[in-house]
Amino acid sequence: MTATTHRIVVLGAGYTGMLVAIRLARRTRKLDVSITLVNPSARFTERLRMHQIATGQELAHHDIREILDGTGVDFVQGWATAIDPTAQNVSVDGDELAYDELIYALGSTAETTLVPGVAEHAFTLDDPRLAHEFAGKLSALAARGGSVAVCGGGLTGIEAATEIAESHPGLRVTLISSGEPGAMMGDKARTHLRKALDRLGIVREIGVRVAEARPDAVELADGTVIGADLTLWTTGVRVSPLATEAGIETDARGLIVVDPTLKSVSHPMIHAVGDAAAVRQAWGQVHGTCQSGLPTAAYTADVIAAELRGKTVRPFRFGYFHQPVSLGRRDAVIQFTRADDSPRRLYLTGWAARTYKELVSGSPVPTFKASKKMTMNVQLSKGGRATRATV
Template identity: 70%
Template sequence: MSSDHRIVVVGGGYTGVFSAIRLARRTRRTGVSITLVNPSGRFVERLRMHQIAAGQELADHRIPDLLDGTGVSFVEGTVTAVDPEARRVTVDGAETLAYDTLVYALGSSTDTGRVPGADTHAFTLDSPRTAGLLAARLTEVAASGGTLTVCGGGLTGVEAATEIAESHPGLHVTLISLDEPGSMMGAKARAHLHGALDRLGITRETGARVTKVLPDAVELADGRLVRSDACLWTTGVKASPLAADAGITTDDRGLIVVDATLRSVSHPEVHAIGDAAAVRLAWGRLHGTCQSGLPTAQHTADTIARLVRGKAAKPFRFGYFHQPVSLGRRDAVIQFTKADETPRGMHLTGRSAVVYKELVSGSPLKTYRFSKRMNVSTIVSKGGRATRRPVA
């Protein structure tokens, strides 16, 4: 690769920002130029959107400030097209940025298109704006003793339901899910989670499938209507269509299919990370979390640095380590896991879990700061023996 190699990172979320900062350090004195593109200058802490929904104010972190001192250029704008043949991206339908290497970190958003009414009558936690809209609505609903329905009993749904119930004692919160909340946890951790739901007065509709979202209710598959003065949709994700539209090979979810080094199988100059990448390891498929996203960003930054210096890329190795779940501001549960995310016997609850969870939620920003001066690893587990050989 030449010394004037151009790298463009699209997406300024957890993975995009980390990859840009680490790339800057790993490629210093090589003449590489790095540009990060994101629709907003604000850095969104997706791990904390449920706190905004509960009415809390978060610090306003700016991406240019996070990049300060790295030499990375920041372009505020929306990537509207990717042309992998010409190797350029279009920003806001007009400006074009040429690249030699593209880091695709556009991530995912909540899929509200599969159930009628979800796109028009439900709120999401996709951004500070949407979470803020829900917070404003909940203030009105709580004042009248109304009901919030949280659709989706995954970790996002559980964190949102508990955070909101704790902040609005007069609000009735109903958690609707197909699976039992905390079903991926061990029995003891799951019992603690359900104890927190009981303590906060959260009603559960388990084994229920939502078929329609109405202005004042959600309709279940069995025909029942559950009152809903406000509805929060947390189930299902969708990827940006840009990669598929560009002719880059994607899977049935729209994620870029990558090889063992996280490079696109159809366009090797494109590296996909985080929620944008379809990553399969020996133990199974990665799913979109910050826990797995930051390691993909770290690996990709290191891979590009190796390629710039004429070295060979190495396969990505990773294993899950924990499932941290906040249960309001004063309680949490941490389930430690094996590499494939099945539960181990160890877990934390109560105050120690609250401290642990806060360390996890705040760790990306600390990682960015330290990564300007040293190589900070975000990989706790490489997955053991199972990941020593890449999946064919």
């Protein structure tokens, strides 16, 4: 590495971190650039499939180094514990890693600190090891007809509850949600969702909040106690405190506040992508999903490569396109949306939806591998008129 080498460090090897590192390596292959990807685990985790792991399904093993092979990206396995934006370095397990530009791609996890007992007694889908442990307990529990509570009626909770109920029909599965499951969908798609929940025998507790998680039960805010041999927590979002602790400007949730080119407004040599970025469009705030995260990663790679060549860049534009939800292995529902994620009339169910959802869930790893050789389009919509206004 020469003294003039432009050093780029990517924190996090989830969907966004992997894509931005690989795409950037290809975009800058003729420039004097070094790219280092930092992640605690050497295995790439398919977060879109964690509910499958939690029911005992075996998924393919994806080694990060193997995916990166041939890109020239250096991989450092370790925990990033601090960022010094003034000195422009990151502490990784006690070692200092210097950067000229930093890409902050640390994702989010379920919020387990606000409700008593959740951290101690509930499982989440944040870690494959915990998902495997949950799956092992499910098998034993199903044999004796036990009960499972899934807390959270968002897309993750719906997918988890239906996967559990389908895989282990002897279990009593209760979905607990403060709002109507699938509330973001249109009426017809939501009707299909309700029928799927009924078909799988999933009990719903709707319009309630969890007050406490216990070893063998969940207590609701109204005092109702629901027996649960296992509790799966899928609600709430928590991001790494690393950015806030470093003095980088963040919002109330800890997301890095970015400008229209996804650079930190307080430290422009730091880029934020995916769940870590507070991204606004003319239609409103982008919420963290793989659908929105991959376009932020691709855009950031392209921006850095363009600016290193002295080119000007245009603001990031994004619009939502769909809400794909699996309902076990044999069913799904796809709600197509406007840019702001509100439902359109078009939707899919049954076999077509299941096939569509499987293509969506399985697309990131092939996209990473293809991105080593070509520039892949990972954005389904730029939002049309809804995103043309300057924000």
